[in-house]
Amino acid sequence: MRISQTWWRWLFAVALAGALAAAACGGGSDSSPSRRQNPNEPTLVGAPSASAPNYPIEVRRSDGKTLTVGQAPKRIVSLSPGATEILYAIGAEGQIAAVDKQADYPDGAKNFPTKVDAFEPNVEAIAALQPDLVIVASDINGLVARLDSLNIPVYFADINTDIKTVDDVMTQINLLGRVTGHTDQATALLDTLGQRLRAVKDKVQGINQTTSPKVYHELDSTFFTASEGSFVGDLYRTLRARNIAGDGGGNPYPQMTQEAIIAANPDVIVLADEEFGVSIDSVKARPGWANIAAVKNNRIVAIDPDIVSRPGPRIVDALEQLGKAIYPERFQ
């Protein structure tokens, strides 16, 4: 039940930088970051061939460099809780040497004997594990370059720039399947997830996004929220719901004013901050909130923040849960 570190780090940076940037330029910035294709988005170099692992495999990293994997890695250090979930889901857990401290799903990852800090990564400690692959989702303190200099292979898919949509997560599952030599399992997982994803999309087919339910996604009790430009925002876009935070003035995780929330009158309130003491009842008891449609009609739901914010296979669970919360009549 802990939010991935990298994600909070991002928020932390946004809180500092966004404040100044917003004050300085008033939010003139790219409008739909999630649809923008990053030229460095990790992709397979060359045509993806048949299902059998076909080493060597080359993967373009988020920093533009290329990772070459000669054989299936046997000592993976995963610094991304999302990637760790993927590794478990595709049966690659036997190849893991260490996971990061935030990894808490599945139980195997939660109870993993060797854990490293991804928030303040210690390159020495990582190198001492003699990894043959380090999975990095956030290049903190020049981590990638330092691992490169030690000739440790790094799989670097930047969570802030390259894993921004549900489709990006599917791409990650495919890539990690190939890199670890679990192509078949990855394909099977993608089939299942793809079916469920299509089922969700079918249910929201034809919903008019100018009149669909308005959603307020609460990250904490001071009204930080996730705008359309965030990973979470893509879930609501996929569900064709309206995000009351809009594009967030270019900020993926902006702080709304209470006045704006009340004026926006959301139809559904999604709480991703239940673990911090916010409850459905405490939201109902907030002064001035009684007339919000979601409060009046009892449309407040709490969701596990990890499944909505962590780019792993459970993102489809998140979509199904949010779908049920927003369109109870369509998701029986």
Added chain:
Amino acid sequence: MIGIERLRAAHASRRAEPAPLTWYALAPTIALAATGTVAVIVVAMCLGTTRISPATTLGVLGDHLLGVSAGSHSASADAIVWEIRAPRVLLAALVGATLAFAGAAYQAIFRNPLAEPYIMGVAAGASVGATLVIVSPLAITAGVLSPLPPAAFAGALIAVSLAYGLARVGTTVPSASLILSGVAVSSVGTSLVTYLMLAYNTRTLAILNWILGSFNTASWTKVAIASPYALVAFAVILPFGRVLNVLQLDETEARHLGVDVDRVRLIVLVAASLATAAAVAVSGLIGFVGLIVPHAVRLVWGPDYRRVLPLAAFCGASFLVLMDLIARSADATFELPIGVVTALIGAPCFLLLLRRQGRAIEVRP
């Protein structure tokens, strides 16, 4: 006390000041400042990202305050004006008044132009208290029963008591030791907070958010928490205006003139610290106001504490209400951190004032 008068007169003649300040000489300025502050508060309540006409706003206010129903207004307008804007504006006014007033009082008792309400460790102590709650499993809610304000308040008081206790030398408390022990206690508190931020990095944003200060979660409850302390502090410190003037001359001289320097300092310190602690507990750390507003007041109205103290309160209130208005309505939907606004807009305004007045700041009358 005749000595004080004589000294004051001599002092006044040296600076070619007009006759001694009496209550009726003071009244017009104070009345003007009070009216201005009330006007700023009402205007701020009428403004916001949601367009609600001044008539509706005043109608809602009249409805709740006087029980006069001035036409019908929507439930949403009622909620926004009465539950969100009104407590937010009043809380900003209360905190602004407290910080500026406490800042002026601290500058007086320490005879130091750089003294501000946080100098005795109030901010650091409150941060430790708030941070401990944020990282603990205790429920953090924006609602009535949040343990955050009491924890911040307790932390602030512990820090100030520590700083005061450590600065004691026998029966006297030298102001230099007070400032130094305040700085020392502050740095201990700050390092504790930094450590907690790193150790509980999933809560870093929540901690940072609290430290930056905000009125986004203002409520009537918070107004009710902070106002008694502020009102008591005003009532206790305001009558000391003249004594604080004397204190500016020289500590030994003031003692000779019959001023119990340590007693005055303790009373003012306790009252100002309590009010600051209560303000910090409900709003987080809002810098700049407590340091700069008293100086701005001095630049415009001179350094007499009988004038500086009340005017600092009114100007602090108006200033913070206006800054918060910008923080909550510069962007249509999103919040700007109040600390950023006060510094970005307040600092240039102050510098402009400083240049235009074309004189050095005088802390001592």
